[in-house]
Amino acid sequence: MHYGFDHNKFYIDIPSCTRPVGNMREESDQCARDLAAKSNKLLLCISSGLDSQSVLHSFATQGIPIETAFLYMPGFNDNEYQHLKIVDKKYGINTQIIDMDPATIIDELIEEDHQTGIHRLFLMQKRFVSCLPDSSDIVQIIHDPSITVIDGVPHYSVNLHSTEIEKDRAFNLLNRSGKHFFFGDSSEFRYSIYNDPVFRNVVKTLNYTNNNGIKKHLFSISDGDRWDFYIKPLIYGQYWKDELIYFPKFTGHENIPKMQRPFRSDLHVVNIPYTELLLHLGSINGTTNRYYE
Numbered sequence: 001m002h003y004g005f006d007h008n009k010f011y012i013d014i015p016s017c018t019r020p021v022g023n024m025r026e027e028s029d030q031c032a033r034d035l036a037a038k039s040n041k042l043l044l045c046i047s048s049g050l051d052s053q054s055v056l057h058s059f060a061t062q063g064i065p066i067e068t069a070f071l072y073m074p075g076f077n078d079n080e081y082q083h084l085k086i087v088d089k090k091y092g093i094n095t096q097i098i099d100m101d102p103a104t105i106i107d108e109l110i111e112e113d114h115q116t117g118i119h120r121l122f123l124m125q126k127r128f129v130s131c132l133p134d135s136s137d138i139v140q141i142i143h144d145p146s147i148t149v150i151d152g153v154p155h156y157s158v159n160l161h162s163t164e165i166e167k168d169r170a171f172n173l174l175n176r177s178g179k180h181f182f183f184g185d186s187s188e189f190r191y192s193i194y195n196d197p198v199f200r201n202v203v204k205t206l207n208y209t210n211n212n213g214i215k216k217h218l219f220s221i222s223d224g225d226r227w228d229f230y231i232k233p234l235i236y237g238q239y240w241k242d243e244l245i246y247f248p249k250f251t252g253h254e255n256i257p258k259m260q261r262p263f264r265s266d267l268h269v270v271n272i273p274y275t276e277l278l279l280h281l282g283s284i285n286g287t288t289n290r291y292y293e
Contacts (some may be wrong), residue, residue, distance in 0.1 A: 077252030
């Protein structure tokens with residue numbers, strides 16, 4: 001996704017699709033082929049989660065060689081590390097393990113957070129990438145669509161501190177000879193998710209899930225967690241079936257002392273009506289629309 005500022009106004013550029021779009025699995029395979037055409041020294045940063053497994057599956061089942069690396073934080077993501085060993089065995093790979101103790105660098109990350117405005121979590125990811133071979137072309141995964149309801153209308157929402165943009169800003173601080181790519185950063189892949197029947201039905205029922213009284217009185221769930229825990233597994237199950245391993249969801253960074261601070265979601269925000277975005281992406285006319293905050 002291309003983004004920037006024009007006369008102090010934040011914008012994002014979104015090109016339409018350039019061809020008919022397949023389902024999420026088909027577009028994942030296409031993304032792997034596209035990246036392989038750009039580089040023969042790809043290094044995929046993975047976990048044992050569904051996103052990582054599906055991307056690894058796309059490379060492995062098409063015979064595309066790729067190296068892998070994992071950020072291991074002992075005492076914080078041990079479950080993920082154990083699950084990764086199972087994934088390694090399944091695909092016959094040997095993931096490079098980078099050990100990092102967040103407690104020893106958290107104060108430095110906080111200071112850099114204050115200086116750059118980039119969340120310390122992504123600055124830790126930057127530290128992780130800096131430990132990888134300088135000439136490797138790093139592949140990170142983005143699969144987190146953000147739909148919010150504004151005045152009863154679903155909107156695609158992105159801002160200066162959205163995950164993929166904040167990660168990109170963090171990685172751009174590195175002086176590496178290798179490139180960095182975001183897997184899934186194509187209009188076709190995005191459209192395969194936004195136009196998926198499961199996703200469309202979720203959007204249709206947002207008023208129910210956001211405003212029902214049970215949720216308000218008993219529990220609350222963020223848009224990101226709703227996607228991660230409930231929507232995403234249904235879509236993966238639909239297309240990958242039992243070819244992935246559905247480990248219980250773990251992350252690891254939540255319990256790192258001083259790592260957590262609120263993510264800014266109210267600064268330089270671009271909101272695009274969901275139906276408008278679908279129409280643009282699906283137009284297949286090769287145009288790029290610029291959307292401003």
